[in-house]
Each structure stands twice: as C-alpha cells, then as structure tokens.
Amino acid sequence: SLVLGLVVTLLMAPLFTARSQIEISRQQKNVTNVQGLEGAEAGRDLEFYATQYALLKAVSLAQRVEKTMNLAAKDEFFEAHGASPSDQGIDARRRQAVKLLLDNVAIEPIRTSRLVDIKYTSRSPELSANISNAWVREFIGASMDREFSSTADARKFLEERLAGLRKKVEESERDVTNFAT
Secondary structure, eight states, rough: OHHEEEEEHHHSSEEEEEEEEEEEOOOOOOOOOTTTSOTTTOOHHHHHHHHHHHHHHHHHHHHHHHHHGGGOOOOOHTTTOOOOOSSSSSHHHHHHHHHHEEEEEEEEOOHHHHHEEEEEEEEEEHHHHHHHHHHHHHHHHHHHHHHHHHHHHHHHHHHHHHHHHHHHHHHHHHHHHHHHH
C-alpha cells in the first residue's frame, strides 16, 4: 500500500495554488436623502457580504476573466488543467474555459474580517497567479460597473423628480401672477 501510494503520488502532476486577497468594505454613499432611493434593509451587513461572496463565485465574473485573458484561445490554459480543448468552435471553448475557471477557483472569506482569499489552482504556477490576480481585478471592475449603473439610475431619478418640481414651481408662479392680476 505504501509503495503503491508513493508511485501514484510521484506520477501525479503537481498542482500550484496562487492566492490573492481583497478587502470588501461596505461604503455607505449617501448621494441624496430622497425617500425610496435606498431600501429599508440597507443596514444589513450579513446580506451585503453574502452577496459579495456570491458575486465572487458568479459565472459572469468567470466570463469576464476568460474574456480579459482570452483563455479560450490558449491551449496552454487547457493543458494546465489536464483538459483537451473543445473542437466545436470558440463558443464551446469559452464555456469549457469558464467551467474550468469555476471548478478551480476557491473563495474563502477570512473570519471576523473584511478580507477574502481568492485561490486558483492549476498545473502552472504562472497561470495560477495570473488568474488569481485577474479575478480580483475583474471583481473590482464589475463592482465599479454596478456602482456606476446605480449612480446613473439615481441621477435619472433625480432629474425626473427635478423636472416635475420645476413644472410645479412654474405652475405656482403662473397661479400667483393670475391671482395678483
């Protein structure tokens, strides 16, 4: 048993795990105090962090990493996972690359902190490090995209509200003018 275990261990390809760390903090940006703009549950940290962890494991984030690094076009990526690339076109290769990414990434929140470890494992230490770092960069980019989108929505809401208030002010001024005459 010991000899068999040693032989199997020596024949296995070595795996390398790279780790990146990110701090996730809940920043309360109160752009305005308009009622209805913020949800009633805005103060709940547990839901916020659970959402962030789920976003770190999301398919959309893996797709961003694949697209940014163009992994579907790189045979070295598939070789580093012991997989053969699909022959059914670039879309099939992309789906396969995203699946490999999700299968080999580990998201580990550090207890009693805002830090999260992102670990990526493959047969290539360079690839593992590059993907782990790209995962963090793309998560930050996706978060910024979501924040920009919500800011744009808030701006649109405020512009509509301001236009409505301007109209009311103009009507009130007309009413005052009519009353004065």
